[in-house]
Amino acid sequence: MSRTRRWIVNAFLGFLIAGSLYDIVLDQEHWPFSQYPMFSGIWRETSFTWYRLVGVRDDGVEVTLDRNAFVRPFDQSRLHLALVRLAGAPDAANRLRKAVENCLQRYERRRVRGAHAGPRLHAMRLYLFKWRLDAEAQNVDAPDGRQLIAEVARSEAGLP
Amino acid sequence: MKRRFSPATAWNRFWFAPGPAVRLGLARAIFCGSAFFFYLPQDFTEWGTAAPVFWMPIWLFETFHIPVLPSHALGMLQTVWKASLALCAVGLWTRTSAFVAAALGMYLLGLPHNFGATQHFDTLVVFAFCILAMSQAGDARSLDSMLRPSRSRAPRLGAEYTWPIRAMWMLTALVFFGAGTSKLRHSGIEWVLSDNLQLLLMRAYYHVSDGDPLTSLGLVIAQHPFAARVFAATALAIETLYIIALFSRRARPVIGAAGIALLVGIRTLMGPTFEPYLICALFCFPWHRVEALFVRLVTGPSPTPEIAEPRRDPPAAPTPQPAIVFRSLL
Numbered sequence: 001m002s003r004t005r006r007w008i009v010n011a012f013l014g015f016l017i018a019g020s021l022y023d024i025v026l027d028q029e030h031w032p033f034s035q036y037p038m039f040s041g042i043w044r045e046t047s048f049t050w051y052r053l054v055g056v057r058d059d060g061v062e063v064t065l066d067r068n069a070f071v072r073p074f075d076q077s078r079l080h081l082a083l084v085r086l087a088g089a090p091d092a093a094n095r096l097r098k099a100v101e102n103c104l105q106r107y108e109r110r111r112v113r114g115a116h117a118g119p120r121l122h123a124m125r126l127y128l129f130k131w132r133l134d135a136e137a138q139n140v141d142a143p144d145g146r147q148l149i150a151e152v153a154r155s156e157a158g159l160p
Numbered sequence: 161m162k163r164r165f166s167p168a169t170a171w172n173r174f175w176f177a178p179g180p181a182v183r184l185g186l187a188r189a190i191f192c193g194s195a196f197f198f199y200l201p202q203d204f205t206e207w208g209t210a211a212p213v214f215w216m217p218i219w220l221f222e223t224f225h226i227p228v229l230p231s232h233a234l235g236m237l238q239t240v241w242k243a244s245l246a247l248c249a250v251g252l253w254t255r256t257s258a259f260v261a262a263a264l265g266m267y268l269l270g271l272p273h274n275f276g277a278t279q280h281f282d283t284l285v286v287f288a289f290c291i292l293a294m295s296q297a298g299d300a301r302s303l304d305s306m307l308r309p310s311r312s313r314a315p316r317l318g319a320e321y322t323w324p325i326r327a328m329w330m331l332t333a334l335v336f337f338g339a340g341t342s343k344l345r346h347s348g349i350e351w352v353l354s355d356n357l358q359l360l361l362m363r364a365y366y367h368v369s370d371g372d373p374l375t376s377l378g379l380v381i382a383q384h385p386f387a388a389r390v391f392a393a394t395a396l397a398i399e400t401l402y403i404i405a406l407f408s409r410r411a412r413p414v415i416g417a418a419g420i421a422l423l424v425g426i427r428t429l430m431g432p433t434f435e436p437y438l439i440c441a442l443f444c445f446p447w448h449r450v451e452a453l454f455v456r457l458v459t460g461p462s463p464t465p466e467i468a469e470p471r472r473d474p475p476a477a478p479t480p481q482p483a484i485v486f487r488s489l490l
Binding site for chain 1: 207266290327331339345350359382
């Protein structure tokens with residue numbers, strides 16, 4: 001190993017270690033460096049709220065879209081967190097509506113392609129679901145409360 | 161005479177002690193092969209269809225003005241990336257394929273984090289690609305080394321083959337250490353003593369993660385507060401103390417196995433998809449010893465010179481007996 005090569009490797013190793021320690025010590029995140037804060041807070045609540053997309057079939061029946069396949073490339077965690085950020089931004093109502101419109105378009109495109117087995121939707125609604133934690137999670141499909149946040153019809157999303 | 165401790169010497173000994181080329185070559189082949197099969201069914205092109213309203217760039221993309229590309233461009237990129245993973249696994253044009261795997265991996269794996277939330281399941285994979293790109297991982301167990309004329313073959317032992325493995329040890333330890341210290345910083349010992357994990361385990365069954373729990377065992381544990389606290393204490397201890405694995409050869413296999421068990425436990429009980437970390441664990445595993453054991457079983461008791469690794473501590477370690485040979489793999 002030449003002197004120059006060793007110097008380059010040392011600089012690279014120093015960068016990796018310093019970047020990791022910087023984020024850990026200062027409690028910051030600079031992906032791919034991170035302080036890995038997942039689950040670091042204390043959860044004390046016995047109830048919680050979560051954004052959930054709900055499809056409306058042609059016959060008017062609502063279908064909760066709680067499988068990740070329905071919201072790809074998002075997942076239920078990333079989508080919720082994105083919607084939380086949109087809800088906290090200026091012009092939140094308009095942004096959330098655009099987000100739901102995009103989710104409906106992707107849902108239908110993937111459905112037609114056979115990427116999931118969900119029903120054809122007449123509209124998509126965004127609700128803020130509220131659950132009281134159940135020891136056996138038996139109320140997953142029956143939240144204790146829900147608040148309609150946005151609704152986009154098929155025609156409004158430019159779908160035939 | 162008492163030797164004085166020198167940080168520079170300790171640094172050089174840790175990173176650049178001569179190691180077998182075979183170890184790094186096998187780590188490259190197994191890690192990249194696993195990554196190839198893991199990412200092969202994943203489709204990154206859909207990010208090109210996400211509405212601009214979802215675009216919330218992380219610092220890397222914002223600083224360097226990296227955009228989300230249209231779906232067809234993402235399709236081409238992911239094809240090249242997956243091909244580079246396969247080429248790196250078999251060791252063909254290894255330096256180039258590893259560099260392409262790192263550059264495109266950084267983009268494709270980083271892209272989802274620009275849409276609402278930074279998740280943490282793939283950071284170590286990105287680091288592993290970067291380490292491979294900087295290393296000479298194609299010197300053994302690669303098509304490159306087979307095709308190279310014998311007079312220009314790389315040495316079997318060298319400093320080049322140690323630092324990439326140890327860099328992965330170091331980064332893995334820092335990931336766990338970061339997760340542990342984050343919990344202690346934000347919650348302290350209450351993270352263990354409160355109902356926190358019990359409630360988190362219950363919440364995991366409400367489809368709130370990027371993956372659902374693989375079993376309903378989490379709900380069973382959640383019904384027993386003491387069990388939940390024991391799990392919380394174990395998780396926190398493994399994360400915070402993982403850093404010891406860097407310094408203690410004896411503790412390393414135990415801590416490494418505990419870390420893997422923790423990731424499997426989180427995936428099984430809570431859902432988050434930490435499979436990429438398990439792929440990274442394959443990078444750290446001493447596959448050359450598995451290969452040596454296999455060769456010994458097939459060909460006879462004497463190890464082949466190419467895969468024999470000099471042991472430095474203890475200085476005169478006896479040859480492992482069959483009963484304890486499995487432990488020596490670690």
